Amino acid sequence: MSEREPIGVIGVGWVGLVTAAGFAELGHQVYARDILQDKVDALSRGEVPIHEPGLPELLEKNRERIHFTTDMGEVIQNAQLLFCCVDTPPTYSGDADLSRVERVVEELGESTDHALVMKSTVPVGTGRWIQRLRSDVGYVSCPEFLKEGAAVADFMKPDRVVVGARPDSAEFGDRVEKLYEPLSAPIVRTDVASAEMIKLASNAFLATKISFINEIANVSEELGADVEEVARGMGLDERIGPHFLRAGIGYGGSCFPKDVSALKQLAGNSGYHFQLLSSVIEVNELQKRRTIGKLQKHLGSLVDREIALLGVAFKPNTDDVREATALVLAHRLIGEGASVRIHDPVALDRASELLGATRLCRTAEEALDGADAAVLVTEWPEYRELDWTGAIKDSMRNPLVVDGRNFLDDEALRAAGYTYEGIGRSTASAVEA
Numbered sequence: 001m002s003e004r005e006p007i008g009v010i011g012v013g014w015v016g017l018v019t020a021a022g023f024a025e026l027g028h029q030v031y032a033r034d035i036l037q038d039k040v041d042a043l044s045r046g047e048v049p050i051h052e053p054g055l056p057e058l059l060e061k062n063r064e065r066i067h068f069t070t071d072m073g074e075v076i077q078n079a080q081l082l083f084c085c086v087d088t089p090p091t092y093s094g095d096a097d098l099s100r101v102e103r104v105v106e107e108l109g110e111s112t113d114h115a116l117v118m119k120s121t122v123p124v125g126t127g128r129w130i131q132r133l134r135s136d137v138g139y140v141s142c143p144e145f146l147k148e149g150a151a152v153a154d155f156m157k158p159d160r161v162v163v164g165a166r167p168d169s170a171e172f173g174d175r176v177e178k179l180y181e182p183l184s185a186p187i188v189r190t191d192v193a194s195a196e197m198i199k200l201a202s203n204a205f206l207a208t209k210i211s212f213i214n215e216i217a218n219v220s221e222e223l224g225a226d227v228e229e230v231a232r233g234m235g236l237d238e239r240i241g242p243h244f245l246r247a248g249i250g251y252g253g254s255c256f257p258k259d260v261s262a263l264k265q266l267a268g269n270s271g272y273h274f275q276l277l278s279s280v281i282e283v284n285e286l287q288k289r290r291t292i293g294k295l296q297k298h299l300g301s302l303v304d305r306e307i308a309l310l311g312v313a314f315k316p317n318t319d320d321v322r323e324a325t326a327l328v329l330a331h332r333l334i335g336e337g338a339s340v341r342i343h344d345p346v347a348l349d350r351a352s353e354l355l356g357a358t359r360l361c362r363t364a365e366e367a368l369d370g371a372d373a374a375v376l377v378t379e380w381p382e383y384r385e386l387d388w389t390g391a392i393k394d395s396m397r398n399p400l401v402v403d404g405r406n407f408l409d410d411e412a413l414r415a416a417g418y419t420y421e422g423i424g425r426s427t428a429s430a431v432e433a
């Protein structure tokens with residue numbers, strides 16, 4: 001086997017595209033296959049269908065090494081390690097839908113000297129299930145831990161790489177390890193089921209951390225503490241750590257909501273009631289809705305109120321709107337009789353079909369002009385740069401800001417005459433200060 005063996009990537013969504021670009025950057029020939037002809041054509045022309053910082057540059061730089069195709073045969077012919085990167089969306093019951101993974105397994109055809117390397121997030125037990133379908137094909141679980149918006153950097157500098165190989169696929173496991181060698185990351189070599197669990201447990205733990213700090217924020221509002229200070233003090237404890245302690249209006253995205261629910265379902269299906277995760281999910285849902293209460297506290301009824309939502313993407317630096325809090329809020333506000341105007345620097349078009357009767361604004365200023373309240377949903381850096389204390393203040397009908405990410409300068413806004421509501425940033429402590 002040559003020093004840099006060719007690899008296959010099946011499914012060029014967000015994970016697949018970053019994986020393809022990353023391995024091409026490490027010098028591998030990459031055969032990237034998707035079933036959507038339009039997508040493959042666009043990628044072959046150098047067009048990138050998602051907003052991910054650094055990705056267009058990386059794809060362009062390595063264009064000659066990445067071969068986009070719709071033909072599975074071409075991938076199988078050129079590569080033995082086949083990274084499965086298809087999506088596994090939730091079903092109505094909250095389980096992961098494995099139909100796309102199943103189709104990939106079917107499409108492996110006669111090949112026997114290949115291994116499926118699972119990057120898609122799948123339930124624990126998927127490896128065992130695939131072994132029953134195709135014991136003649138190798139299987140390695142190699143979950144991905146990339147964060148949207150920082151995925152290229154995460155690929156190049158992973159905290160760890162997890163490689164769970166079936167005993168009869170140990171050699172394929174070694175080859176996957178070797179692919180990651182240049183990145184000098186700690187490698188966790190383990191069995192398939194544990195690798196699958198590491199992925200789900202990591203996301204579930206991070207979601208738990210967020211719901212925990214959100215509850216601390218809510219209690220802090222009642223008791224006069226400031227959650228930002230609390231998180232700073234907690235985070236210095238090495239056992240706790242400073243990350244994922246940012247209180248906000250709840251987590252969203254294509255991963256946490258889906259994966260927490262999948263792990264809870266998985267546990268339930270095996271006869272274990274994962275009580276903690278039920279609470280994590282419930283806290284997150286209630287957190288999104290607390291914003292409505294904060295608006296009502298100051299505006300009373302929301303009927304015919306003009307509410308500006310800043311940010312649709314589930315977090316900054318991405319145009320991903322899957323499970324985005326803004327969507328829930330927009331629909332709840334419309335349900336309350338409010339008129340909703342909404343802005344996002346990159347995700348507006350992607351979200352337009354999902355936003356129903358909201359007014360899509362091309363600038364934040366347009367969204368805020370004449371508004372009774374501004375709700376900061378996504379912490380895009382440019383929202384901090386707005387002329388809050390000047391032109392914006394003059395243009396709003398009522399100077400109320402609900403800062404769902406504790407992102408704006410609360411003192412400056414209050415001093416300028418705004419009514420400011422953050423998350424767990426109590427007015428009591430502001431007065432005391």
Ligand code: UGA
Nearest residue numbers: 144145146147148244245246248250251252253255314315
């Ligand atoms: C998450 C994980 O962080 C990745 O490790 C994992 O690979 C990925 O899911 C996945 O399974 O594919 P991602 O969904 O891109 O990555 O985004 P995060 O940065 O983790 O943020 C998720 C949500 O939590 C966002 O809505 C964010 O605003 C929220 N969040 C995050 C908070 O509310 N507070 C925090 O302190 C951190």
